[in-house]
Amino acid sequence: MRKFFLLTLILSNASSLVAQSTSYWQQAVDYKMEVTMDVKNFRYKGTQQLVYTNNSPDTLKKVYYHLYNNAFQPGSEMDVRAQNIKDADARMVTKTKVDGKEIKESRIQKLKPDEMGYLNISNFKQDGTVAGTKTIGTILEVVLVKPISPNSKTTFTLNFEGQVPLQIRRSGRNNAEGVALSMSQWYPKIAEFDFEGWHANPYIAREFHGVWGNFDVKITIDKDYVLGGTGYLQNANQIGYGYQDAGVEVNYPKRTKTLSWHFVAPMVHDFAWAADKEYLHDVVKGPNNVDLHFLYKNNPKIIENWKNLQPLMVKVMDFYNKNIGNYPYKQYSFIQGGDGGMEYAMCTLILGNGTLEGIFGTATHELGHSWFQHILASNESKHPWMDEGFTTYVEDLVTNEMAVKKEVNPFKTNYLLYANLVNSGKEQPQTTHSDRYDENRSYSISSYIKGSIFLSQLGYLIGEDKLAETIKRYYQEFKFKHPVPNDIKRTAEKVSGAELDWYLTDWTQTTNTIDYGITAVKENGENTIVSLERIGRMPMPVDLQVEYVDGTVESFYIPLRMMYFEKPNPNPAIKRTVLGDWAWANPKYEFIIVKPRNSIKKIIIDPSGLMADVKLADNVYEVK
Numbered sequence: 001m002r003k004f005f006l007l008t009l010i011l012s013n014a015s016s017l018v019a020q021s022t023s024y025w026q027q028a029v030d031y032k033m034e035v036t037m038d039v040k041n042f043r044y045k046g047t048q049q050l051v052y053t054n055n056s057p058d059t060l061k062k063v064y065y066h067l068y069n070n071a072f073q074p075g076s077e078m079d080v081r082a083q084n085i086k087d088a089d090a091r092m093v094t095k096t097k098v099d100g101k102e103i104k105e106s107r108i109q110k111l112k113p114d115e116m117g118y119l120n121i122s123n124f125k126q127d128g129t130v131a132g133t134k135t136i137g138t139i140l141e142v143v144l145v146k147p148i149s150p151n152s153k154t155t156f157t158l159n160f161e162g163q164v165p166l167q168i169r170r171s172g173r174n175n176a177e178g179v180a181l182s183m184s185q186w187y188p189k190i191a192e193f194d195f196e197g198w199h200a201n202p203y204i205a206r207e208f209h210g211v212w213g214n215f216d217v218k219i220t221i222d223k224d225y226v227l228g229g230t231g232y233l234q235n236a237n238q239i240g241y242g243y244q245d246a247g248v249e250v251n252y253p254k255r256t257k258t259l260s261w262h263f264v265a266p267m268v269h270d271f272a273w274a275a276d277k278e279y280l281h282d283v284v285k286g287p288n289n290v291d292l293h294f295l296y297k298n299n300p301k302i303i304e305n306w307k308n309l310q311p312l313m314v315k316v317m318d319f320y321n322k323n324i325g326n327y328p329y330k331q332y333s334f335i336q337g338g339d340g341g342m343e344y345a346m347c348t349l350i351l352g353n354g355t356l357e358g359i360f361g362t363a364t365h366e367l368g369h370s371w372f373q374h375i376l377a378s379n380e381s382k383h384p385w386m387d388e389g390f391t392t393y394v395e396d397l398v399t400n401e402m403a404v405k406k407e408v409n410p411f412k413t414n415y416l417l418y419a420n421l422v423n424s425g426k427e428q429p430q431t432t433h434s435d436r437y438d439e440n441r442s443y444s445i446s447s448y449i450k451g452s453i454f455l456s457q458l459g460y461l462i463g464e465d466k467l468a469e470t471i472k473r474y475y476q477e478f479k480f481k482h483p484v485p486n487d488i489k490r491t492a493e494k495v496s497g498a499e500l501d502w503y504l505t506d507w508t509q510t511t512n513t514i515d516y517g518i519t520a521v522k523e524n525g526e527n528t529i530v531s532l533e534r535i536g537r538m539p540m541p542v543d544l545q546v547e548y549v550d551g552t553v554e555s556f557y558i559p560l561r562m563m564y565f566e567k568p569n570p571n572p573a574i575k576r577t578v579l580g581d582w583a584w585a586n587p588k589y590e591f592i593i594v595k596p597r598n599s600i601k602k603i604i605i606d607p608s609g610l611m612a613d614v615k616l617a618d619n620v621y622e623v624k
């Protein structure tokens with residue numbers, strides 16, 4: 001999802017960390033689904049066959065499925081949460097004024113029986129034998145007929161019947177821009193079981209985790225509808241609509257009212273699609289011959305924007321390939337749909353009526369998720385910062401790269417937003433489950449912003465080159481392996497040689513803050529003594545820049561003792577002196593500049609602005 005809320009924030013208000021051991025394993029799935037959509041009443045019926053491979057060392061007696069559609073019913077946990085959270089998502093509530101007072105009402109609460117969502121399961125069988133199931137809100141619990149032993153497979157079959165809800169969040173029918181069907185989280189999806197156990201999270205707000213595997217999906221729908229989504233279309237030459245091979249003339253059977261779209265998607269952990277009668281469909285070749293599909297409404301007001309978006313997204317994908325690692329699939333689809341921007345396997349659903357700048361920003365963010373949400377796929381409910389934060393980081397990087405006027409520090413706003421949250425007193429540690437934040441704003445800044453700063457600040461700690469190397473190595477070593485927080489930290493340690501345990505601990509498991517200050521600059525004969533103070537709990541190495549009256553500049557670096565590391569000079573054009581290390585327990589530190597006090601104009605802590613000091617006033621000392 002995209003951080004579209006951030007601008008309003010600025011305007012309105014100036015775990016588990018168990019390391020993955022060498023005995024890493026993951027479950028595997030093979031889905032076969034056939035579904036028929038009735039476009040008149042938005043109901044669909046389907047069958048699912050799921051071959052489940054238990055690669056864990058445990059014998060499983062139960063399994064769990066997500067039935068996400070059930071969240072869109074009056075009284076659901078998602079509904080109740082929208083009614084109770086202080087800063088409800090604007091998309092989920094309607095605001096009315098009663099006696100001059102603003103009243104927010106949950107949109108889910110108002111859904112009529114033919115407008116709400118549901119996903120009902122019947123005829124559940126394990127290897128041909130009926131198994132007992134129980135629906136608990138958005139989760140289906142299955143008591144297995146026979147336990148699944150380690151290193152064995154079993155086959156589940158079921159029938160499902162669903163109703164597409166009026167679009168409230170992410171999925172749904174008839175969204176704000178008139179897209180008929182945004183089909184995400186629409187099918188019974190088996191929950192992830194990993195080294196920590198089951199992750200059968202109820203669908204309250206966020207977010208998604210899943211088992212990688214192969215999907216084979218046949219969607220039968222009114223023949224006038226154009227589809228886009230996850231996977232590779234197998235019968236493109238019978239479907240047409242821009243999917244067919246060059247020069248192929250599609251002969252639609254005369255009397256049929258429907259078409260069956262057959263998609264295959266290897267090694268994905270989700271399957272999403274969207275459909276509309278008015279979709280235009282363009283295909284552009286991206287880097288490494290990847291097909292980039294663009295599906296958007298035939299609305300004269302937006303066509304030019306969607307055409308202009310296409311070459312830009314080729315560049316963005318190229319940047320991500322070079323700076324993270326190659327995109328491993330053969331296609332990616334940018335689809336108008338949903339309620340903002342949301343990432344799925346091989347595709348995104350984004351609102352498409354805005355400015356080119358707006359849709360470019362959203363598309364850039366969502367495409368970035370392919371690497372972090374989909375291919376690395378950390379558990380987003382538990383560590384949302386590893387997905388939203390890292391995605392925000394690469395989005396900010398590429399946006400700056402492509403901007404006409406480049407910023408020296410493209411992450412500046414993130415530091416302001418983070419300090420703003422800290423100073424509001426509402427920060428919760430990043431180990432908080434993404435549904436358990438008191439307010440949406442705290443979740444968002446913690447995940448998107450503090451998560452992004454985890455990386456930009458890592459550049460301050462180990463140097464930009466080592467950070468870039470860390471990101472690439474992290475992707476290579478952990479793609480398709482659900483990395484946990486320790487994995488990014490350990491990768492940075494291996495690349496840099498620095499010890500960073502303290503960084504992961506303080507930044508992600510506590511609300512400790514960074515606050516260093518210059519307390520005094522005193523004359524000492526021909527020399528000057530500079531006194532510094534650590535006011536915040538969190539340790540940091542300190543970069544200092546000294547500007548002299550004669551216009552020259554010099555820098556000083558105070559390594560942090562517990563890092564056992566000396567960062568290379570980030571700006572070799574400026575002479576740097578490496579001082580003695582700062583042991584964290586000392587709140588004070590002094591050093592000598594071998595020049596008289598009256599030759600100094602200004603001393604600055606961290607001229608890069610990449611260290612997240614929450615009180616900047618004492619970071620600059622002007623000598624008078």
Ligand SMILES: [Zn+2]
Nearest residue numbers: 001002388391
């Ligand atoms: Zn996002």
